[in-house]
Amino acid sequence: MATLKKIGEELGLSVATVSRALNGFPEVKEATRQRVREAADRLGYRPNRVAQRLVTGRSGMVGMIVKIKPDMSADQTFFEMLTGLTAALSERETDLVLAVDQAQDPVLPYQRMLERDVLDGFILNAPVPDDPRVTFLQERGIPFVLHGQDRACPSYPTYGIDNFAVSTDSVRLLAQLGHRRIALINGEVSAAFARDRLTAFEAAMDTFGLGKDLIRTGATLESHGYSQALDLLSGEAPPTGIICTSTVVAAGAMRAIRHLGLHVPGNVSIMAHDDALPHTRAINFEPALTVTRAPMRDACAPLAHMLVDHLNGKPAHELQVMLRADLIIRCSTGPAPKPETPDGP
């Protein structure tokens, strides 16, 4: 393996100069830099990461812990994240070390990982409100980036979408279309994103003077969407608009709507938040689904770069990104149906 020393000997230069030449330091003569570059290429030089890491005091590895549900099913978003993160991190010469969490205690796997490995930082995802992992890492001064938002004014890097706006935009759209009975099929309220969407949903419904009785929670699967939509639509005063926590849940809800012989958007308008995961494409729904859209994949590169920037000393307050999801109006939403007049015209 070619080393700086070998290149130096080859060219009659010191190791230091070779190092600086390759690292783009300005004090190296351009002619020298060329010679060094040429020799490095010729000898197939690759910097020894381990040596770099020793001297810089950084391991070049960041950790992420994969939460696995009791049934061992993978979080749908996981592969999406893994793909994007490894790609983006490798641009910054950083490796992603994974561990799998099967424990109940949310901080235990982080503790164990820190005991075992030399890690520069963490990527945290799927926060719960006031996430205990955040507290744990902050107490120990371990850098991290949070994908999402677990509290109001974080003092650490975060990247996420504005989940309040997701609900606000959704409710406004349906309300402006004349819907009065709007349902929310929300995710697990233990998740921070779902709590935020719920809060904003209630606020928005208040704003429009609408009732907040059509709220369901805990939907993650298609089957949840199905059963909860069925339940909502079979009630005394069924919704004419349904906001779903995800496209998967929306698929279930649509199945329920069809099952009841109703039409979208004639009888019921339906929309969802869309993380734009590759397997469920909202545009291929029949009819194409109206969504608030924020591709999960888009978060990967920012998360990676923000973490590395933070490790390089960039202060947390410059590393807080909150995007607004796009509102994409397709065919699954339309004007509220005319109220039924049972006693005829």
Added chain:
Amino acid sequence: MATLKKIGEELGLSVATVSRALNGFPEVKEATRQRVREAADRLGYRPNRVAQRLVTGRSGMVGMIVKIKPDMSADQTFFEMLTGLTAALSERETDLVLAVDQAQDPVLPYQRMLERDVLDGFILNAPVPDDPRVTFLQERGIPFVLHGQDRACPSYPTYGIDNFAVSTDSVRLLAQLGHRRIALINGEVSAAFARDRLTAFEAAMDTFGLGKDLIRTGATLESHGYSQALDLLSGEAPPTGIICTSTVVAAGAMRAIRHLGLHVPGNVSIMAHDDALPHTRAINFEPALTVTRAPMRDACAPLAHMLVDHLNGKPAHELQVMLRADLIIRCSTGPAPKPETPDGP
């Protein structure tokens, strides 16, 4: 962070002695070792992995590349492997670095990973016959362990089950129960395991003098099992015994059998190979499924240890394990039905 030097200063010992004391070298006086251990504990010493790696010339990281199917669905076995591998590798002070493969070229991601990272070796899984990744890594002298077997007499560490025996045992069981028409619903024949099972299935059928016309391939999903079993059972001379490539496929096949109003094992015996993944439990089938069983999880620790042993110089020929899957006879297999006598008794 406590270092060897600090401990040495604390005790008036040299770094070398401290290092040896902690690493269990025999030439250190027991009293000294105790003092060192105590001081290390007290100061919370953790060896600096990076420094260890620099001096030993090893990175302490091994790579694995996750293949993702076009639909981005995770291989069901992946999380199982990830969990087991990270746990076992961490016992050997080794980290698992993951990359995601979306490319067509099977070796490209390995090439890229080697360019980018300092990796001591690889874990290869899901081999195809004469796997090109094997060739690639062998040419470059990169150590690896293969989970499975891609060729007859490998010169590198392998760990897997005897897929020939899987078919042989399955066919023998059904044949001895009197079945004459035995079907195989196999996996993708591009996979080495499926090719081996096919070869052995044909050989075993020959041995028993049975016909080999009931072979289907490419089954990975429940729906494949359903449609292929439906197809087989609707044929002119339907099978009385079906061997499935996996429990998931068997679930589909059972659904087809039920759909046709047939009974297991009265009309049709069915069995499968069982990787014992957590989400589908063969024993919970109705009726409980007869299987050849080899838990995927059992492979993780051996794979990890074999790779690290190999990195430590253990020769490949001592690192070749081929286990025989257990044959577990449950309620889904039974005697072949009496041949129908259409013209009555």
Added chain:
DNA sequence: AAAATTGTTCAAAACGTTTAAAATTTGCTT
């Protein structure tokens, strides 16, 4: 009592890089 043996510890080199400080070369000014 000297020599040999064994047990224990130490000093120093090595791994490959980065970087601060010192040294040298170059170019410019007078």
Added chain:
DNA sequence: AAGCAAATTTTAAACGTTTTGAACAATTTT
């Protein structure tokens, strides 16, 4: 042609560990 500043390069230390060879001390052998 000397003086000086700027540009470029080198020397050396540092990161924390492992490991070689030497040194020292304690013990045994002669």
